[in-house]
Structures are given as C-alpha cells and as structure tokens.
Amino acid sequence: AKATGKARYEVFNTTMHTRAAALLQLETDLRRGLERREFQLYYQPIVSLKTSAITGFEALIRWQHPQRGLVSPAEFIPVAEETGLIVPIGWWVLREACRQLSAWKIQFPEYQSLVMSINLSAKQFTQTNLVEEITEILRETDVPAKSLKLEITESVIMDNAEIATTMLFQLQSLGIQLSIDDFGTGYSSLAYLYRFPTHTLKIDRSFINKIDIDSEQFEIVRTIVTLAANLGMDVVAEGVETLKHLAQLKALNCGSGQGYLFSKPVDSQMAAKLLQEQNIV
Numbered sequence: 001a002k003a004t005g006k007a008r009y010e011v012f013n014t015t016m017h018t019r020a021a022a023l024l025q026l027e028t029d030l031r032r033g034l035e036r037r038e039f040q041l042y043y044q045p046i047v048s049l050k051t052s053a054i055t056g057f058e059a060l061i062r063w064q065h066p067q068r069g070l071v072s073p074a075e076f077i078p079v080a081e082e083t084g085l086i087v088p089i090g091w092w093v094l095r096e097a098c099r100q101l102s103a104w105k106i107q108f109p110e111y112q113s114l115v116m117s118i119n120l121s122a123k124q125f126t127q128t129n130l131v132e133e134i135t136e137i138l139r140e141t142d143v144p145a146k147s148l149k150l151e152i153t154e155s156v157i158m159d160n161a162e163i164a165t166t167m168l169f170q171l172q173s174l175g176i177q178l179s180i181d182d183f184g185t186g187y188s189s190l191a192y193l194y195r196f197p198t199h200t201l202k203i204d205r206s207f208i209n210k211i212d213i214d215s216e217q218f219e220i221v222r223t224i225v226t227l228a229a230n231l232g233m234d235v236v237a238e239g240v241e242t243l244k245h246l247a248q249l250k251a252l253n254c255g256s257g258q259g260y261l262f263s264k265p266v267d268s269q270m271a272a273k274l275l276q277e278q279n280i281v
C-alpha cells in the first residue's frame, strides 16, 4: 500500500511539474507572440433579428503560433490572465479593433452606426488607468464612444463590485456601451443589474442550443428577453446556429443574434465582404 502511495505521489508530482513547465512555456510564447505580432483579430457579425442587418461585430482574438498553429483563446486567455499578460494583449485588442472600425466607417459611409464589441477580462478591469487608456485609444483611432461596446461577464462585476461601479459609471459617462456577456451562467443578483449602467444582455449560447426542442430553455430565454425589455436593455442571443433557433428567437421578440447561422468569426477582409453583401440569412 505504501509503494502505491509513493508511486501515486510521484505521478502527481510529475504532472504538476509538467503543467508548470507548460504554463511557463506558454507565458514565454505569449510574450514573444505579442512582440512578433502573432495575434490577429477575427470579427463575428451581430445581426438585428428584425431587419437582418449587421449592426456590429464582436472582436475575437486569434493566435497564429509559428509551431503550434492556431491556438484557441479558450487555451491562452486564462494563462494571459493568470500572468497579467492580458493587460498588454487587451490594449492591443482594443486599439486594433477600434482602428479596424474606423477604417470600415470610412470604407462604408452607410455604416456610421456600426458598433464594435470587445471582451474585457477581470484583470484589465482593475487597471486604474482603464478609463484614460480607452479615452486615448478612441481619440487616436477617431472612434466615437457610442460605437464601442465592452463585454464583461457577471463574475468580473461581482469580483470587483466596488471598482466596477466607479469604472462602469465613468465609462458610461463617456458614452461607451456595456454588455453583460454569457448572461445567465454567472451568479449575479438581479439587483446588480439595474444598479450598473448595463446596455445589453448577451444570453449565453447554452440557453440557445436546444431552444427549439427544450421548453425550459425557451422559457428561460423568454424570461431574459422580457427582463431586458422591462429594464430598457438590448438583448443579443449567442450561438444562433439554425433556422429553428432563429424562428424561436424571433417569436420571443429577441432583438439581436450572433452565431454560425449568420457567420463564424472571420478575418477583416471577409468581414468587409459581409458588410458589402449584407444579405445575411
């Protein structure tokens, strides 16, 4: 029994060591990736379910690693947060997405109301210069504040309730919009919802994927859509993959949608093509 215990301990130890080494390697690679411009933004359209028009895009980061190929943000964002590298990466994302939006508004004068949604992580949210930095990026890229939407999850607010309140109101007073991402998966009290200057609820895709066959999902989405309407907020359904999903969401009067049915996240050239064609579903 003793031998087994020891063996198990060694395995555990080895695993820990391997994980630590892998994390360290990833951190080094992330740092180098930022210097060598290995990151790229993809853009996924957000579509009005009433008019089918593209009203904006969500910017989603991609990492083209020289050896490993395309690395998913689900893999490296958590490490970037753990190591603090999310801060410089996050500034790069903001600047790049705003620069792109500005270019599109020149290229497509009919799209002046296009909105760029950007994901903000908890670590970025605790940066004391967040508001100044965003102000500077907007000025530099000539993007009006109302064209920028910041997506944060419920836990980002909950974990930093005090700072969050101050920051969110400062951002709101600039005219920037705020979206609660993955809504329904966190643990926020509903009271927080109206205490913060929230413009949009993004319904997590786990509530959408069976909306056409699961009556409980349908009722949950109905409740969120009604809640948003009653609080004067917009609502975006994530993960709209099928025409059946779309039909149910339309029946519920859900304002906007995002998902593979309309388009996967695409590079900037392809996104420009989508704007040009504008015949999404």
Ligand code: C2E
Binding pocket: 044, 059, 060, 061, 072, 073, 074, 077, 090, 093, 119, 120, 121, 181, 182, 205, 238, 239, 240, 241, 258, 259, 260, 261, 265
């Ligand atoms: P998220 O913010 O919830 O982004 C939506 C994710 O759902 C994206 O995954 C998108 O590709 C995927 N998606 C969109 N439509 C569909 C659909 O119809 N079906 C399915 N199954 N999936 C769909 P992605 O791009 O891999 O990003 C994963 C997560 O990584 C994001 O989740 C976000 O939390 C994080 N992330 C991505 N880019 C950034 C960034 O620039 N900064 C930060 N802080 N986080 C980011």
Ligand code: CA
Binding pocket: 058, 119, 151, 181
């Ligand atoms: Ca998001």
Ligand code: CA
Binding pocket: 181, 182, 202, 204, 238
């Ligand atoms: Ca989301």
Ligand code: CA
Binding pocket: 182
């Ligand atoms: Ca998500």
